Amino acid sequence: MTNWINTVSRAHVERGVRGRFTQANHGKPHMLRKMARGDWIIFYSPRTDFPDGQPLQAFTAIGQVVDDEPYQVEMTPxxxxxxxxxxxxxxxxxxxxxxxxxLDFIEDTSRWGYRFRFGVFRIDDHDFEVIRSAMTQSVRQETTVNT
Structure with a gap:
């Protein structure tokens, strides 16, 4: 199993969550072909919308690939x-x-945003767990308080 980060605006992540899909690198298939069923993807959103949304700099979703191959859709002609x-x-x-x-994938903390410029990239299990734990901790706490 491989862990990935996909750099996508929050608005596009929200569409993906509603539709239960991901796209990458402006709809290109290259990185999606490297993913396998069971791989995890964490979504990082530098902005609220692309290209001119407000700065966000947050992890906005996390999910697991559940199919075997990329597929193409028609959004417009x-x-x-x-x-x-x-x-x-x-x-x-x-x-x-x-x-x-x-986060180990951030080699220079003074230039931490550099890695996200590549769109999709792999991260190790340690980094995945740091981010997953932070993203799900408040959800677990809220569930505990409400029960």
Whole structure:
């Protein structure tokens, strides 16, 4: 199993969560083909919307790939993006700044945003667990308080 980060605006992540899918790199299939059933994806949103939304800098969703191959859809006559089906976990939007010092994939904390410029990239189990734990902790606490 591989863990991924997909850099996507919050508005696009929200569409993906509602539709139970992900797209990557503006609809291109290359990185989606590298993913396998059971892989985990954490979504990082630098902005609320693309390209001119407000700065956000937060992890906005987490899910697991549930299909075997990318598939293409028609959004408009000129845009046919590739997608993967994803089951999303219940989680809370989580700012990245408190986590920066704990993430191994960030090699230079003064330039922490550099890695996200690649769109989709792999992370190790340690980094996945740091982010997953932060994103699901408040959901677990809320469930405990409400029961």
């Amino acid at each position: 000129d845009f046919h993006p590739w997608r993967r089906n994803v089951d999303f976990l219940e989680c809370a939007e989580t700012p990245i700044r408190p986590l920066i010092e704990h």
